[in-house]
Amino acid sequence: MDINSIKAQIDSEIGNINSPETLEELRVKYLGRKGLIAQLTGSIPGMPQGERAAFGQEVNALKNKITFLIDEKHMGITGNTTESPLSSVDIGLPGISQELGHLHPITQVTNEICAIFSQMGFAIVEGPEIETEYNNFTGLNIPLEHPSRDVFDTFYLKSPDSPVQLLRSHTSPVQIRVMKSRKPPLAVVVPGRVYRPDAVNVSHSFMFHQIEGFVVDENIKFSDLKGALEVFAKGIFGKKIKMRFRPHFFPFTEPSAEVDISCIICQGKGCSVCGQKGWLEILGSGMIHPNVFKNVGYDSKKYTGFAFGMGVERIAMLKYGIDDIRLFFENDLRFLKQF
Numbered sequence: 124m125d126i127n128s129i130k131a132q133i134d135s136e137i138g139n140i141n142s143p144e145t146l147e148e149l150r151v152k153y154l155g156r157k158g159l160i161a162q163l164t165g166s167i168p169g170m171p172q173g174e175r176a177a178f179g180q181e182v183n184a185l186k187n188k189i190t191f192l193i194d195e196k197h198m199g200i201t202g203n204t205t206e207s208p209l210s211s212v213d214i215g216l217p218g219i220s221q222e223l224g225h226l227h228p229i230t231q232v233t234n235e236i237c238a239i240f241s242q243m244g245f246a247i248v249e250g251p252e253i254e255t256e257y258n259n260f261t262g263l264n265i266p267l268e269h270p271s272r273d274v275f276d277t278f279y280l281k282s283p284d285s286p287v288q289l290l291r292s293h294t295s296p297v298q299i300r301v302m303k304s305r306k307p308p309l310a311v312v313v314p315g316r317v318y319r320p321d322a323v324n325v326s327h328s329f330m331f332h333q334i335e336g337f338v339v340d341e342n343i344k345f346s347d348l349k350g351a352l353e354v355f356a357k358g359i360f361g362k363k364i365k366m367r368f369r370p371h372f373f374p375f376t377e378p379s380a381e382v383d384i385s386c387i388i389c390q391g392k393g394c395s396v397c398g399q400k401g402w403l404e405i406l407g408s409g410m411i412h413p414n415v416f417k418n419v420g421y422d423s424k425k426y427t428g429f430a431f432g433m434g435v436e437r438i439a440m441l442k443y444g445i446d447d448i449r450l451f452f453e454n455d456l457r458f459l460k461q462f
């Protein structure tokens with residue numbers, strides 16, 4: 124029997140009691156060694172670790188309530204207040220308060236990042252987690268032979284009908300969706316879950332969160348990308364950090380750059396978190412490749428744009444000094460309560 128039904132049952136049963144004998148039977152039924160409360164307590168070891176503490180507190184609260192009701196009834200039947208256990212209880216004590224929960228740290232950091240881009244005029248758009256192969260790869264200029272298309276790097280879904288479907292491996296397919304359905308000027312951020320068949324360890328998970336961002340208009344320059352990312356990085360990590368752009372390759376941007384910030388732990392001097400380099404990689408970025416514009420039907424002579432993508436877990440881990448990505452998904456209250 125669950126907590127709520129026991130609560131309802133004791134409330135109705137206690138009203139019918141009018142002798143010390145029936146009250147004792149009621150006490151044994153609820154509070155006895157094999158009573159209903161003991162059965163609830165006995166079920167705790169079989170519960171998931173994360174639920175035990177909260178459930179235990181609820182059972183305790185219910186036990187206290189039943190004890191109180193029985194003591195009160197006892198006084199009512201016998202008129203005897205001196206022997207009641209209640210005489211030694213301070214009934215003026217405040218009740219047991221319920222703890223308020225809060226947003227998960229990944230949701231908090233996602234909201235914080237989106238808020239910074241919102242202030243710069245970006246719209247927030249979400250897309251589906253099940254995508255077509257076209258939106259996830261082909262539309263983004265990712266060639267057929269690219270290793271990310273391998274079945275070891277992407278979760279393909281069995282679909283009898285074409286087109287081939289998959290769990291999106293990044294949030295970038297939403298670029299294709301938005302560009303196909305709207306016209307420039309565009310300034311969009313896309314938060315969401317992505318999936319890759321990675322073995323779970325301290326830095327990898329088969330599911331994690333990304334935030335994608337892109338801007339398309341006439342005359343968008345690389346300096347616009349640098350400006351937007353600087354506002355973002357300083358908003359999240361503080362005004363003192365420095366940034367650098369390292370040339371890199373991504374199929375969907377040209378030129379492309381990885382972005383580092385000066386290490387927030389050692390301020391660039393070198394420490395174990397930054398591998399003695401003084402810099403931490405936070406995201407990938409670049410100018411949207413003309414082939415991507417061609418694929419969505421934009422005139423790449425008229426429009427230019429930039430795009431960037433980051434892992435939310437990585438940003439949260441750097442911001443809060445967390446060294447194990449698995450902590451985010453284990454639902455251990457001792458971890459979650461720190462945020």
Ligand SMILES: [Zn+2]
Nearest residue numbers: 386389394397
């Ligand atoms: Zn460092």
